[in-house]
Amino acid sequence: MNVETDTLVIGGGLAGLAAANCAASHGGRVLVLEAGPQASYLCNSRLSMGFINVAMNDIEAGRDSMLRDIDAATRGHADPALADALASHAQAALRWLRDEGVTIIKGGWRPSNRAMLAPPSGIGPGLNWPGRGGDVMLRTLEARLCARGGELQRGVRARELVMSDGACRGAVAELDGRRIAIQARNVVIADGGYQANPELMRRHVTAHPEKVLMRNALTGRGDGLAMATAAGAATTGMGGFYGHVQSRDALRNPRLWPYPTVDVPISGGLVVTSGGQRFCDEGLGGVYVANAIARLDDPLDATAIFDHRCWMTRAPEFPLPANPLLVHAGATIHAADDLATLAARAGIDATGLAITVAAFNEALAAGRPEGLSPPRTPGALRPLPVLDGPFYAVPLVAGVTYTTGGLAIDGLGRVKAEGGGLIAGLYAAGSCTGGHEGGPACGYTGGLGKALTFGYLAGRHIAGANAPG
Numbered sequence: 445m446n447v448e449t450d451t452l453v454i455g456g457g458l459a460g461l462a463a464a465n466c467a468a469s470h471g472g473r474v475l476v477l478e479a480g481p482q483a484s485y486l487c488n489s490r491l492s493m494g495f496i497n498v499a500m501n502d503i504e505a506g507r508d509s510m511l512r513d514i515d516a517a518t519r520g521h522a523d524p525a526l527a528d529a530l531a532s533h534a535q536a537a538l539r540w541l542r543d544e545g546v547t548i549i550k551g552g553w554r555p556s557n558r559a560m561l562a563p564p565s566g567i568g569p570g571l572n573w574p575g576r577g578g579d580v581m582l583r584t585l586e587a588r589l590c591a592r593g594g595e596l597q598r599g600v601r602a603r604e605l606v607m608s609d610g611a612c613r614g615a616v617a618e619l620d621g622r623r624i625a626i627q628a629r630n631v632v633i634a635d636g637g638y639q640a641n642p643e644l645m646r647r648h649v650t651a652h653p654e655k656v657l658m659r660n661a662l663t664g665r666g667d668g669l670a671m672a673t674a675a676g677a678a679t680t681g682m683g684g685f686y687g688h689v690q691s692r693d694a695l696r697n698p699r700l701w702p703y704p705t706v707d708v709p710i711s712g713g714l715v716v717t718s719g720g721q722r723f724c725d726e727g728l729g730g731v732y733v734a735n736a737i738a739r740l741d742d743p744l745d746a747t748a749i750f751d752h753r754c755w756m757t758r759a760p761e762f763p764l765p766a767n768p769l770l771v772h773a774g775a776t777i778h779a780a781d782d783l784a785t786l787a788a789r790a791g792i793d794a795t796g797l798a799i800t801v802a803a804f805n806e807a808l809a810a811g812r813p814e815g816l817s818p819p820r821t822p823g824a825l826r827p828l829p830v831l832d833g834p835f836y837a838v839p840l841v842a843g844v845t846y847t848t849g850g851l852a853i854d855g856l857g858r859v860k861a862e863g864g865g866l867i868a869g870l871y872a873a874g875s876c877t878g879g880h881e882g883g884p885a886c887g888y889t890g891g892l893g894k895a896l897t898f899g900y901l902a903g904r905h906i907a908g909a910n911a912p913g
């Protein structure tokens with residue numbers, strides 16, 4: 445079967461539907477292929493909590509302020525052209541999303557929470573997406589696309605790009621075992637990353653993909669990465685992911701993911717192996733610690749340690765707090781009045797733990813946590829000494845939301861070629877692209893903000909390219 449269109453979009457998440465609508469707004473024919481067959485096909489956009497920010501800053505804070513925060517989060521690691529494009533256009537992209545009929549509300553007092561998709565997701569543990577912000581947004585954007593004469597085809601999985609003289613001219617896809625060839629002047633890859641592809645995860649992220657938690661829709665299988673690299677696309681920033689530190693029980697208890705996470709208690713305490721040793725700088729936050737856990741020889745050998753003060757004063761923070769949600773959702777939390785008993789209960793070497801905790805407490809008392817090995821930067825939330833019993837131990841797992849490396853793009857979402865230059869006719873947006881995030885501190889600049897802004901930029905560029913005259 446052969447089909448012809450002006451713009452072909454691979455993936456019906458926020459990045460794909462933003463690109464599709466912007467491309468269709470000047471009258472071009474647009475076809476979106478979506479692998480999920482269901483009416484409410486799963487994707488990370490649909491599961492998201494709905495906070496739209498840029499590097500945890502207010503998305504309407506202004507270009508310079510956002511650029512500073514992208515730089516700080518990624519420690520200068522973000523591609524300057526992508527950082528500039530995000531900071532310069534995120535606010536206009538959000539305005540566009542509102543104009544499409546998507547309701548954005550104030551989700552809290554923190555800058556990161558000021559823009560939120562409505563209605564807000566619930567405050568209980570486990571997945572809670574039907575009728576919530578991400579779900580409503582995708583239905584709204586699909587309806588807008590149809591009103592513009594575009595089309596979203598469900599259950600169609602793109603497999604291969606069609607190339608001609610170095611330019612992308614369409615894709616080959618599968619529908620119920622049948623092969624469909626689609627000719628297009630432009631193709632946008634927006635398939636959501638490669639986190640759900642164990643082979644690619646093993647190659648780039650962790651030697652043990654079976655020992656990390658997929659806190660995502662399981663729809664980012666790296667198809668876009670595979671087909672674009674086969675066509676000569678360049679990649680960048682491979683090796684990291686955005687995610688959170690979760691209770692290890694989340695591997696078998698669905699009420700323990702995507703929330704609550706253990707990020708906040710860790711910000712007050714420490715993380716050790718079964719030998720009782722620290723192995724990473726907990727002060728760099730949950731995304732960094734989750735990456736460090738995933739890189740351990742055994743990613744299921746990490747336990748959070750903190751004391752009663754941390755549990756009572758720090759763990760109740762955040763809209764979906766570890767205290768009490770970990771308890772309500774049935775997470776294992778070992779507790780004991782002394783560290784030796786805690787170590788025995790949690791399967792940790794008691795001597796190793798005692799030495800580590802003593803060194804941690806001494807460094808905090810001396811005001812020099814950075815002097816520890818590995819160092820402990822004070823972080824956004826200051827560390828608390830492990831002094832007041834009862835003491836707690838929570839077995840951990842690294843939770844992966846989406847991979848942060850991927851296709852190399854320019855500030856308009858155009859895909860770069862391995863040998864230099866751009867691949868004509870090929871764009872990418874959202875979690876399948878790299879160069880925005882990562883770096884030594886595993887900096888996060890916002891999954892929805894990135895998907896929205898680069899989908900918007902790619903679609904508008906295509907609309908301009910397709911516009912008559």
Ligand SMILES: Cc1cc2nc3c(=O)[nH]c(=O)nc-3n(C[C@H](O)[C@H](O)[C@H](O)COP(=O)(O)OP(=O)(O)OC[C@H]3O[C@@H](n4cnc5c(N)ncnc54)[C@H](O)[C@@H]3O)c2cc1C
Binds near residue numbers: 455600845
């Ligand atoms: C639980 C959770 C909470 C989150 N909360 C937030 C938040 O509050 N704020 C924030 O900024 N970010 C959040 N995120 C991250 C954010 O949701 C993502 O970064 C963003 O939605 C990615 O959008 P996308 O369009 O790139 O990918 P997706 O939304 O995943 O869409 C990709 C689509 O492509 C389809 N697809 C894949 N392969 C193919 C193929 N071969 N052919 C056709 N279709 C294909 C998939 O089925 C999927 O529908 C959260 C994520 C999760 C999982």
